[in-house]
Amino acid sequence: MNKLFLIGFLFLFICGEKKNPTERITKFPFHPVGNFSNDSLDTLHIDLNRSSIKWKGTKMMGLGSHEGEISIQKGYLLVQDEILTGGEISVDMRSITVTDIPATDPIPIRNLTNHLKSTDFFDVDKYPISNLNFLSIEKLQNNNLLVHASLTIKGISNPVSFEIEKLGINHFQTSLQIDRFEWDIAYSGSWVDRTLVDREIDLRVELVGK
Numbered sequence: 001m002n003k004l005f006l007i008g009f010l011f012l013f014i015c016g017e018k019k020n021p022t023e024r025i026t027k028f029p030f031h032p033v034g035n036f037s038n039d040s041l042d043t044l045h046i047d048l049n050r051s052s053i054k055w056k057g058t059k060m061m062g063l064g065s066h067e068g069e070i071s072i073q074k075g076y077l078l079v080q081d082e083i084l085t086g087g088e089i090s091v092d093m094r095s096i097t098v099t100d101i102p103a104t105d106p107i108p109i110r111n112l113t114n115h116l117k118s119t120d121f122f123d124v125d126k127y128p129i130s131n132l133n134f135l136s137i138e139k140l141q142n143n144n145l146l147v148h149a150s151l152t153i154k155g156i157s158n159p160v161s162f163e164i165e166k167l168g169i170n171h172f173q174t175s176l177q178i179d180r181f182e183w184d185i186a187y188s189g190s191w192v193d194r195t196l197v198d199r200e201i202d203l204r205v206e207l208v209g210k
Contacts, residue, residue: 044170044209046075046089053091056202057180066112071095073129077170077209084145084164084172085137089207091130093122093153121185127154135159147174153183170209177202 051072058065071092078086096116101109117124131152138146145164150157162176179199180186 041085042079044077044079046072046077047208047210048072048074050206050208050210051075052206054204055096056204058198058200059196065100066098067100068096068098068116070097075207077172077207078134079170079209082169083139084166087134087207089132091132092128093117093124093130094128096122096124121180123154130154132160137164151178151183153185156183158182171207173204173206175202175204 048071053070053072054067055070056065056067073090073092075089076087077084094117096113098109098112098116101112103109116122119126131150133150133152134147135150136148138148140146140163144166146161147164148159148161151160158178160176160178162174164172164174166172178201180197180201181199185201
């Protein structure tokens with residue numbers, strides 16, 4: 001019995017060893033960018049005039065929406081052998097603007113902008129800066145990059161992942177969607193007030209290094 005048990009155990013062990021590589025490839029179809037020597041590492045400062053962050057929020061399950069922009073305060077990208085390998089971005093939340101209301105309606109623009117800056121949403125007086133820190137980057141089969149990062153808003157850090165497309169030399173763009181409740185970007189009124197604005201915030205980011 002002991003011999004039969006040992007043979008059965010070895011059979012299962014060997015079969016398991018043969019199966020694992022296939023499972024890993026199926027579950028993780030992307031490939032790590034890899035390690036590079038420091039000799040080929042370039043640190044590129046973000047070109048603030050050519051880079052941008054655009055936001056969009058919806059309400060009433062997408063029946064209405066507002067859009068605007070937020071300015072990047074500073075940041076850098078790490079590039080090795082023309083491949084993006086890291087970076088960090090600081091965003092000035094006090095710069096948030098609304099762009100979908102006509103300039104001929106200054107009062108609605110001012111009211112919405114002030115509301116976004118208030119404690120109901122981003123509380124910019126207490127939390128003026130948000131940060132995006134790249135943690136790791138992987139190369140996808142379509143030659144885009146999958147970035148794993150930490151996004152800090154209102155002093156709360158949560159992991160995010162998003163796909164980056166390379167548009168040119170030191171020029172990248174991406175889009176991601178966040179759940180505002182995970183960063184306490186929550187209207188402080190009643191349950192109806194809180195749910196009138198949808199949970200999702202869409203961000204479109206264009207980064208140019210100089």
